Amino acid sequence: MNLSQTPLALAVATTSTTCPYCGVGCGVSASMKDDGRIGIQGDAQHPANFGRLCVKGSALGETVDLDGRLLHPQLRDAQGQLQQLAWDQALDHVASKFSAIIAEHGPDAVALYVSGQLLTEDYYIANKLMKGYIGSANIDTNSRLCMSSAVAGHKRAFGEDLVPVCYEDLELADLVVLVGSNAAWCHPILFQRIARLKETRPALRLVVIDPRRTATCELADLHLPIKPGTDVWLFNGLMSYLAHRGLRDNAFIEAHTKGFDEALAVADADCADPATVARLCKIDLKDLLAFYEAFANTEKVVTGFSMGVNQSSAGTDKVNSIINCHLATGRIGKPGMGPFSITGQPNAMGGREVGGLANMLAAHMDLDQPLHRQIVQDFWQSPRIADKPGLKAVDMFRAIEEGRIKAVWIMATNPMVSLPDADLVQRALQKCELVVSSDVITQTDTNALAHVLLPALAWGEKDGTVTNSERRISRQRAFLSAPGEARGDWRIICDVARRMGFDGFDFAGPHEIFDEHARLSAHRNGEADASRVRRVFNLAGLTGMDRAAYDALAPIQWPVQRLSDGSVSGTARVLEDHRFSHADGRARFVPTAPRSAAHAACEDYPLILNTGRVRDHWHTMTRTGRSATLASHIPESFIDIHPQDALLYGVREGGLARISSRWGAMVARVQHGGGIARGSVFVPIHWNGQSASDARVGAVVNPVVDPVSGEPEFKHTPVAIEEFRVSWHGFILTRHALDLDQVTHWTRVQGRDFMRYELAGRNHIPDHSAWARSLLGVQDPQADWLEYEDLSDGSYRAVHVVEDRIDMCLFMSARPDLPSRSWLAGLFAKEKLEEADRVGLLVGQPIEKGADTGPTVCSCFGVGRNTICNAIRTQGLSEVGQVTACLKAGGNCGSCVPEIKKLIVEVRLQDAAELREGAKAA
Structure with missing residues (x-):
């Protein structure tokens, strides 16, 4: 963390809030440490996690600094440059442009694309504006991509x-x-x-x-x-x-x-x-x-x-x-x-409660039911109500590309990376008359194409509720002051709505929005008759809360009722009475005729691409990419392929390969993870244009969707694979950000005291020394510059030292098997390089035994593969618990336990093989 840009101090010693990552909805306790850093612990009182946190949650304190933050409204000028402007100007611009487009082309010519990262109160206001006031259902969410089915x-x-x-x-x-x-x-x-x-x-x-x-x-x-x-x-x-x-x-x-x-x-x-x-x-x-x-x-x-x-x-x-x-x-x-x-996002459920999908109304009511529309419109006292489903995510961006939607407001998401057929999304945003983005980070793939950037509050700064996978509503509480001119999403939306001439958007804070949301859930909710619709979703017990009661709200599962003594009661599990929400109270068996995927493997695209998450990253890495702890486990994108398929298609483990489909292509490093079947490949979803030169797997993914839910087919895209040929491989560790656009292939991750770049190039380099100095920006001929070159194998190493501290280093080779990054990372923590370190840098390996801890296995405690294997071997460890007792690895969130188990087996097999070879030799 850049302590010089740490947000303002906590207002109170400890704040109970909720993790912003997956749908488990873990409780978090945030506090200020003596050195000014944010301390993060699991909330022992929260029933979702009882004090335990995974490594992503534990590392939240590393993600709240202000590096790269969007702190002021910005408008892109005619030359494509962003210019800062006042909030009033930005809000007037957005409101007037939306109003003009609606007046000329109708309400369906505008759209909102929102996110499960929004709080329920933000979601509610966005949905109210779009469906009840603009009068279109063209509001959809990135939750469409994960749980709409x-x-x-x-x-x-x-x-x-x-x-x-x-x-x-x-x-x-x-x-x-x-x-x-x-x-x-x-x-x-x-x-x-x-x-x-x-x-x-x-x-x-x-x-x-x-x-x-x-x-x-x-x-x-x-x-x-x-x-x-x-x-x-x-x-x-x-x-x-x-x-x-x-x-x-x-x-x-x-x-x-x-x-x-x-x-x-x-x-x-x-x-x-x-x-x-x-x-x-x-x-x-x-x-x-x-x-x-x-x-x-x-x-x-x-x-x-x-x-x-x-x-x-x-x-x-x-x-x-x-x-x-x-x-x-x-x-x-x-x-x-x-x-x-099991939902993917922290508030995917909250978005469903308020009707955040294009085919839903608020409070679990249906857009295609006239009575439901009447109930919502009467409650909102809104001038109109959307009367037909809006465009779902994939169709929405297709409509933008076709010019049918002329303005889109994107909130808290990065569709240029996350949507399938992502190159179409790029074309759509380039053509769109008005692209507005409410975000916390300035530089994202999507924001590069936005006309207006509006600075939103981030986790730790915003205030509201989220609902987890078990219907448990929890408070996300602010514990940091708002940086710069950042504002809550609900407030930004309300400000634009009022400027568009709409009433019904005057709220003193999120507590008032939540109260309206809760009252709507109970409004005309009961046994069905001419004026009522029975819904299990009901927050009647949470209506009428003032700011103090809202601030003190403890985690609770809906439906929520108020008992005769005035206390509030949640519901652990629903449907215990076997009364379902169909009009007759009965559940429906749904005939499900099996059918094959929309696109099958073929001669041109013989493999099937599956995409998904890795352990320590989240979505498009705008948050987790800021954490050195989280970047240490898997530092670059990869293509996991079966060894026999790799042999068949001419790609090598450790080398680069290009995956292509009918829709696009990407490049990543080949690995044999051991878990993939013949005929398939797996690629993670997280890497983007800010973290890699060409690793957006969304560009490759099949845009076909489920005909009922509109959810895309992220798990089944026919692809081809081929070697991505390069002349050399390399990496840089540096204390300074670099511009590497001239390099053929690169990825970038955050280290503890440095940035790490993985490189590969196709260019012939006649003078490595001159090229390296130019790339690293070291032009001083008197600089403390160490270098080594071996023409026989194409290897080259250069190190820049400043006041006896390593400032940056570059390692290159014709082959991808380069020296350990973990050993070099340790040198950046040293205040002074020793002579043995300088020798090791030139040799390409540590002189001191045990200095290379290997790739990170346990991110919670920073324990590397080599350290674990050495302990297993030398101390005869045979169980994970023994490894934990010895090294702490696996003793916090447990995410690395499966990997530790595999290492125990691998070390045993390796030792047994060595014994057999030794016996044969004897």
């Missing part, structure tokens, strides 16, 4: 977007099934609850269904590596298996559901024979039957699903095929059982 599946089955289970159900279950969820990396605190429970209750079984062998599989009793896209076949087969072996709950089906026979007939048509299902899913029949039997014979089953299910052109059917199995057995609405959508 779950929303659609819930509404089809339950009549409302309901998550029936809570986190406690994972601990009460006897079988946990995780489908398309690498929870060990993506929801680590939730996963660690399962891991701890398995230690104390070995009878608990975990089944993981995922085409990749991820870190989550290390804990599984059974891993089903199904063929990508075959989830519906798998769960239709399970439904058929249950139905025809007398394992369905006929009493529940008869009393509380509709459509069982129709759904079963569809399931039976293709999936009645387990052998056929096993063949279609490309898994062992024995393993398939083990799963079916475990589900059949275990009453308390929780089926958790995440992006691997949702992000599909058949995502909604996948969700409903899972729900069908729970309805068929009556395993819903009871402790320890039910389908469980």
Whole structure:
């Protein structure tokens, strides 16, 4: 952290707030340390995490400095340069341009694209402005990209977007099934609850269904590596298996559901024979039957699903095929059982509550229902109400590119990186008449194309609520002063709305917005008649809170009611009465006919691309990319491919390769992670134009969407792979930011005391010394400059030392196997280089034994691979607990535990192999 740009001090000693990353919704305690840094700990009182934090949450204090922050409104001039202007000017400009476009082209010519990073109060105001005052439903959210299939599946089955289970159900279950969820990396605190429970209750079984062998599989009793896209076949087969072996709950089906026979007939048509299902899913029949039997014979089953299910052109059917199995057995609405959508973002659920999607109304009401529209409009007293669904995310940007939408306001998201067919997004924004971006960072791929930049408050500065995956509402509290001229998103939207001539946007603070949101949830909510609509979502117990009560709000799950004694009561799990939100109170079985992905592998694109998250990064890295702790685990993008496919297509581990599809291309480094099947590749989603020269995987991703939910197909894009040929590889560690646009390929990550650049080039360099000095900006002939060159293997090393401290270093070679970065990183922490360090820099390896700790495994405690392997070998460690006791590694969030387990096995195998070789030699 740049302490010279640390935000203003905390107003109070310790603040309880909520983590801004995944949907687990962990409580965080923030405090000011004596040295001025922000101290972060888990909130022991918060029921989502009971004091535990993953490494991303633990490193939040490294992300709150002001480097790169957008601190003032800016307008792009005719020459494309950003100019600072006053808030009143910026707000007038946005309001007048939106109003003029609406007056000339109608309300559907403008759009808002918002985010699960917004707080519920921000989301509510954006939705109110767009649907109730502008009169268009052209407001969608990046949550469309992660959980809209779950929303659609819930509404089809339950009549409302309901998550029936809570986190406690994972601990009460006897079988946990995780489908398309690498929870060990993506929801680590939730996963660690399962891991701890398995230690104390070995009878608990975990089944993981995922085409990749991820870190989550290390804990599984059974891993089903199904063929990508075959989830519906798998769960239709399970439904058929249950139905025809007398394992369905006929009493529940008869009393509380509709459509069982129709759904079963569809399931039976293709999936009645387990052998056929096993063949279609490309898994062992024995393993398939083990799963079916475990589900059949275990009453308390929780089926958790995440992006691997949702992000599909058949995502909604996948969700409903899972729900069908729970309805068929009556395993819903009871402790320890039910389908469980594990959301990706911290407030994806809050956005759903306020109708943040283009096809929804606020308070769980439906845009296509006249009575629902009337209820919302009457409550808002708004001049109009949107009467048809707006454009969903992918279609929205296509409409911008076609000129049908002429102004878009983007809030708290980076669609130039995160959306599929991202090059189309680039073209759309370049053509758009007005692009407004509310953001906290100035330089993002999206902001580079914005006409107006509005500085928003960041985590730690903004104030409001979020709702996690188990429907738990928690406060995100401000503990830092607003920097520069940054403002809350809700306030910015209200200011623009008033300038557009709209009433209904006068709020003294987020507490008043939350009260309106809560009152709308209770408004005409009851048994359906001519004027009422029954919704499970109801915050009646939270209405009427003043600022003090809102500030003191403790985490609580909806629906919330006020008891006769005036106290407030939340609800741990819903549907316990088996009363669903369809008009007749019954759940619906949804026939889910299996279908193949929209685009299959072919001769030109023979591999299938799967995308997803890595352990220590989040979305497009505008926050996590600022943390040296988080950057240390996986410093650059990669292409994970099976070794045989790599051989077939002529790419090498450690080298660079180009992935291409019908929509675009990207370049990253090849690796063999060991978890990918033949015919597939995996690439992480996080790298962008600010962190790499050409690693936006969104440019490659298939833009086809689910026909019901509109969620894109992030898990199944046909691609080709080829070697990205370069003449040399290299890296730079430097205390100064560099401009490397002239280098063919580069990536950049934040180190503890330096920036790290990975490089590769195609150019011939006749004079390495002159080229290196020019690249690093070291022109002084008297500079303390160390260098070494070996023409025989093309290696070159140069180090710039300033006052006996390493200032920057450059290492190059014709091959990608360059010296350890972790050893060199340690030299930047030294106040003075020793003579042995200078010798090591020239030699290319540390002189001191043990100085190279290896790539980071445990980010929480900064423990490297070499350190762990050495301890395993020299101290005879055979269990993770022993490694933790020795090195602390694995002792905090537990995200690295699967990796430590693999290292224990690898060291044992390596030692055994060496013993065998030694015996042969003897």
